[in-house]
Every structure is written in structure tokens, then in C-alpha cells.
Amino acid sequence: MSGIPVELPSSNNNASGWIQLAPNSKRDFIGCFTTSDNEIYTFTGSLKDDVQLVSNSATLGYNVASEDLTGNHQVNSASVGTAYFTFTLDNNVTLSGKLDVAATSYVATTGGGLFTDLGKVTTAPKTK
Numbered sequence: 001m002s003g004i005p006v007e008l009p010s011s012n013n014n015a016s017g018w019i020q021l022a023p024n025s026k027r028d029f030i031g032c033f034t035t036s037d038n039e040i041y042t043f044t045g046s047l048k049d050d051v052q053l054v055s056n057s058a059t060l061g062y063n064v065a066s067e068d069l070t071g072n073h074q075v076n077s078a079s080v081g082t083a084y085f086t087f088t089l090d091n092n093v094t095l096s097g098k099l100d101v102a103a104t105s106y107v108a109t110t111g112g113g114l115f116t117d118l119g120k121v122t123t124a125p126k127t128k
Contacts, residue, residue, distance in 0.1 A: 015041065015060040019053060019085075019095060026050035027111075031095060033060040038121040041069045043095065045113020051080040052104065058097035068093050075111040082106060089113075 017033030027050060031043045041060070062068040074090040082103050087095040 012063045013061070013065065015062070015065075017058050017060060018056045019043075019058045019097070020055070021051070021053050026052075029053060029113075031058060031060070033058070034121060035065055039065060040118040040121060041065070042116045042118060043069075043113050044116070045075065045111055047075065047078055047109045047111035049107055049109035051078070051085075051107050051109065052099070052101065053080055053085060054100045055085060055097040056100055058095060061094040061096070063092075069115045069117065072112065072114050075113060078107075078109045078111060080107045080109075 013035065015033035015035040017031060019029060019031035022028040022030060027047045029045060029047065033041050033043070035041070043060070060069075068091055073093070075087050076090055078087045079085065080099075080103055082099075082105070084098055085096065089095075
């Protein structure tokens with residue numbers, strides 16, 4: 001498989017963000033996503049196999065943030081192709097996107113991760 005986007009489970013909501021490997025790692029990752037109501041969530045975890053993963057245009061698909069984007073979850077499938085990646089979690093949440101740096105080969109693996117709610121995006125007051 002060349003990493004062509006695949007049909008993912010249907011989600012009612014999407015959050016935009018990024019995902020990448022942790023420094024000096026080929027399995028540990030961190031993703032950061034902002035929902036339409038400006039709530040910031042991270043998803044950090046580890047995959048069972050080495051991958052090449054950097055995407056600054058990742059999408060997080062979910063139904064209800066307060067239910068879906070909390071706690072520990074299994075990554076039931078993680079596909080990292082030469083151009084795209086997709087993760088499907090045990091609660092049908094999806095992470096997907098186009099890779100910024102093309103991977104050299106397709107990898108299918110599993111893993112796990114933890115969602116953390118970092119709170120709302122706030123803007124600094126404008127100064128005169």
C-alpha cells in the first residue's frame with residue numbers, strides 16, 4: 001500500500017493540528033489539535049514498530065470531545081504510508097493526514113496513547 005487515504009469511520013467533528021515523533025524516537029509520538037471551540041487536546045503515545053511520522057496538516061476525527069478525547073486508548077491500527085497516515089483508536093477516533101516528509105516504506109502497526117485536554121486557546125488583550 002502506498003499510503004493512499006482510506007475510508008475512515010464517520011466522525012461528526014474534526015480538529016486540526018499536527019503530529020510528529022518525539023526527539024530521538026522512531027515510535028513515540030505527540031500530536032496537538034485544536035477543536036472548533038478553541039479547546040486544545042494532545043495525544044501522546046507509542047507505536048509498536050518504527051515509523052517516519054511528521055504532519056503539520058493532521059486531522060483528528062471524533063464525535064463528542066468530552067467523551068472521546070479523554071484518557072488512555074489503544075491504537076487499533078496505525079498505517080503510515082509513503083504520503084499519508086491514519087490511526088484508528090479503540091473508540092473510533094481517527095487521526096489522519098498528509099505526511100510532510102515522505103516515508104520510505106509503508107508500515108502497519110498498533111500502539112496506545114493518552115489524550116490530555118490543555119484548555120481553551122486564549123488571546124492576549126490588544127494594547128493601545
